[in-house]
Amino acid sequence: MNWERTRYGLPVTIYQWVVGLSGISFLLLHSFSGVRTLPLLPFAVFLAMHLVASFLHFQYARLNVVITFESAFTTATLLTFGPIPAVWVSVFGIVFGSVKRVVERRFLLRKNIPLAYDLGIIGFNSGMVGFMWLIAGYMYLHILKGELPLTTLDVRAIASILLMFCTMSLVNHLILFISSYLQGMDSAVFIKKALFPAFLTELAIIPFGVVMALAYNRMGLLAFMFLGATLLLSNAVLRNLSLIRYDQEEKLRQMAALNSVSRRIIALRDDEAVVRLLYSEAGKVLENQDLFLAMTHPETQELRFLNSVDPALEGLGRLVATARQPVLITNTKKHAPEGLKKELLDAQVRSCIVIPILAGDNIHGILGVYSSEFSAFKFEHMQVLIMIADEAGLALENSKLYNALTDKVSQLERLNKELRQLDKLKSEFLANVSHELRTPLTCIKGYVEFIKKEKLGPITQLQSEGLSVAQRNIVRLERLINDLLDYTRLEFKRTPLTLSACTLQEVWNEVYDEYGESIQQKKLSVHVIIPPDLPLLYVDPQRMYQVLANLVSNSVKFTPDGGVVWIDAHLLKRAENFFNLELYKSRCEPDSLVPVEISVRDNGVGIPPEALSKIFDRFYQVDSSNTRKYGGTGLGLAIVKAILDAHGTRIHVQSTPSEGSSFTFVVPAIQPANMSTALKPAPMHTPTQPKYVS
Numbered sequence: 001m002n003w004e005r006t007r008y009g010l011p012v013t014i015y016q017w018v019v020g021l022s023g024i025s026f027l028l029l030h031s032f033s034g035v036r037t038l039p040l041l042p043f044a045v046f047l048a049m050h051l052v053a054s055f056l057h058f059q060y061a062r063l064n065v066v067i068t069f070e071s072a073f074t075t076a077t078l079l080t081f082g083p084i085p086a087v088w089v090s091v092f093g094i095v096f097g098s099v100k101r102v103v104e105r106r107f108l109l110r111k112n113i114p115l116a117y118d119l120g121i122i123g124f125n126s127g128m129v130g131f132m133w134l135i136a137g138y139m140y141l142h143i144l145k146g147e148l149p150l151t152t153l154d155v156r157a158i159a160s161i162l163l164m165f166c167t168m169s170l171v172n173h174l175i176l177f178i179s180s181y182l183q184g185m186d187s188a189v190f191i192k193k194a195l196f197p198a199f200l201t202e203l204a205i206i207p208f209g210v211v212m213a214l215a216y217n218r219m220g221l222l223a224f225m226f227l228g229a230t231l232l233l234s235n236a237v238l239r240n241l242s243l244i245r246y247d248q249e250e251k252l253r254q255m256a257a258l259n260s261v262s263r264r265i266i267a268l269r270d271d272e273a274v275v276r277l278l279y280s281e282a283g284k285v286l287e288n289q290d291l292f293l294a295m296t297h298p299e300t301q302e303l304r305f306l307n308s309v310d311p312a313l314e315g316l317g318r319l320v321a322t323a324r325q326p327v328l329i330t331n332t333k334k335h336a337p338e339g340l341k342k343e344l345l346d347a348q349v350r351s352c353i354v355i356p357i358l359a360g361d362n363i364h365g366i367l368g369v370y371s372s373e374f375s376a377f378k379f380e381h382m383q384v385l386i387m388i389a390d391e392a393g394l395a396l397e398n399s400k401l402y403n404a405l406t407d408k409v410s411q412l413e414r415l416n417k418e419l420r421q422l423d424k425l426k427s428e429f430l431a432n433v434s435h436e437l438r439t440p441l442t443c444i445k446g447y448v449e450f451i452k453k454e455k456l457g458p459i460t461q462l463q464s465e466g467l468s469v470a471q472r473n474i475v476r477l478e479r480l481i482n483d484l485l486d487y488t489r490l491e492f493k494r495t496p497l498t499l500s501a502c503t504l505q506e507v508w509n510e511v512y513d514e515y516g517e518s519i520q521q522k523k524l525s526v527h528v529i530i531p532p533d534l535p536l537l538y539v540d541p542q543r544m545y546q547v548l549a550n551l552v553s554n555s556v557k558f559t560p561d562g563g564v565v566w567i568d569a570h571l572l573k574r575a576e577n578f579f580n581l582e583l584y585k586s587r588c589e590p591d592s593l594v595p596v597e598i599s600v601r602d603n604g605v606g607i608p609p610e611a612l613s614k615i616f617d618r619f620y621q622v623d624s625s626n627t628r629k630y631g632g633t634g635l636g637l638a639i640v641k642a643i644l645d646a647h648g649t650r651i652h653v654q655s656t657p658s659e660g661s662s663f664t665f666v667v668p669a670i671q672p673a674n675m676s677t678a679l680k681p682a683p684m685h686t687p688t689q690p691k692y693v694s
């Protein structure tokens, strides 16, 4: 014989019949003498009450924890009429209760359990309780010499009853344990969650049986009936409470699962992970592994089933995907769509739920769960599944958007890299071309000068004027080329700064030498406000000249005749954050540096607000048309910015069209008194010397 552990298999059934039949045989063997002298009416009342208790017999949740008062009536019968009547009462009750449960299971819940197993259960239960009570009765009467009928409750009586109960419980639990093992249940869990609570419940019931026996034996049938009725009522209440508790537990479990799904699913950015989580969590919530899942193809909208499933269910899935409506079928025979009814029944699908996975107007797939039992799913199950599917739909939509966004970002990054590459190539090209242009230009300049000075022969007045025009343009071209070269050098950080202390006045004087003539030509007034006690600037003087010269030349250029230009400098109070002190650390004591703010202001044409952020870009000019009024290359401010960047500081501009512009920047300076202590000796080589930074 194959004793493999199976849920409803043959070995279990045989075991049940063996236990059942031997129990009943023993019972019959012992019955002849016991029942003859029974008072019929009281016995009938005892039996009736026991039958009602069996009717209320309730199995808590999925585990076989029996909450019942049946044992109380059997105990009362034993202590009143003796063991054989007690056994008969118990067996009748058990047969009645088992038949009721088998009918319930087969015809109400329509569970698919073989008939032989169910009949086995009836025989098994009656045989088992027969055994139990026979042994318990024998123990009480013959070994413990217990009082019959019980009329007084002394310590000896209590001890005998308890011992009797323990014997009975031992037999009961031993047989149940073997049975659960054969049915493939986890023995440890079965003991913890079923046997132990059942033992405690029965222990608690025994005193009721004792009290009922005492009541009958001392006060008569009416007292017994009152007590029995109270007990039955509390049994009914307890049964309802247990049902409510079970319902609540199930809801709580579902809510907890839902909550955990929501939290985890929202963080997922990948379809595969979402689908995996959806599949595992939906299964857990429903405690059902018969799930199926299909995803929609983004373009064709075709459903792709992720696990192999009967074609009938696939068909149902497609219907749900088209209708975009969830479906709950509790009885395929009655409620399945006509075209699929037969196929679904053939595939043993008796009830199912199928949910579309939606996010807004988009359908991402379908999720289904099915069972070979009728009414396996309730409306609440569908609601929970819909919530999980909604979460999954949102997560899938998010993942789609996220992926699209990541694609775009990497595309932009690639383009940006290409642009930077192109920009670099362009700058290198500019640097090379300017360099190459300078040599022939110097040669042209020399020859023009030669010719003009008549070193190559006499020239006419007209020719001399023409050469003067050429010379002016050569100077412009030379400036442009120098600017270009300068800018590219700054851009590629080829020339380091040569820091030294200088006065702003010296720098300004140089600038004025260059632009004084233009200033006078345009009749501009220039206000120079340089306090005599202004600290020495600690900068690259040559570069600072370029900064001031570019700003002043712009002010001169963009201010109409008769306008005003202000050059203003003053010491600022706080030193932090004005410039990058790190750049100066190797050359001087950073604490000795003070900030001096310099601004170049004019009341010229001003700059439109939308152009303000662009004027420091190379080649940018507010008016770059061919018909533009002002000359220039658009490189001046780019050079200014690059030089100030190299000094670790920034330039700010404020401007109102038609009112004027103001350019302000802060440079490091040193008080003359601190000069000797401020500067560190210059290193032989200057690896940490400030370099141009952009």
Ligand code: ADP
Binding pocket: 550, 554, 555, 558, 602, 604, 605, 606, 607, 615, 620, 621, 622, 623, 631, 632, 633, 634, 635, 636, 637, 638, 660, 661
């Ligand atoms: P350029 O002067 O050679 O055109 P810049 O880089 O020096 O190039 O200046 C860029 C643009 O910024 C100028 O073309 C001009 O439109 C604007 N700009 C600069 N300074 C002033 C100013 N002081 N007033 C008005 N516009 C100015």
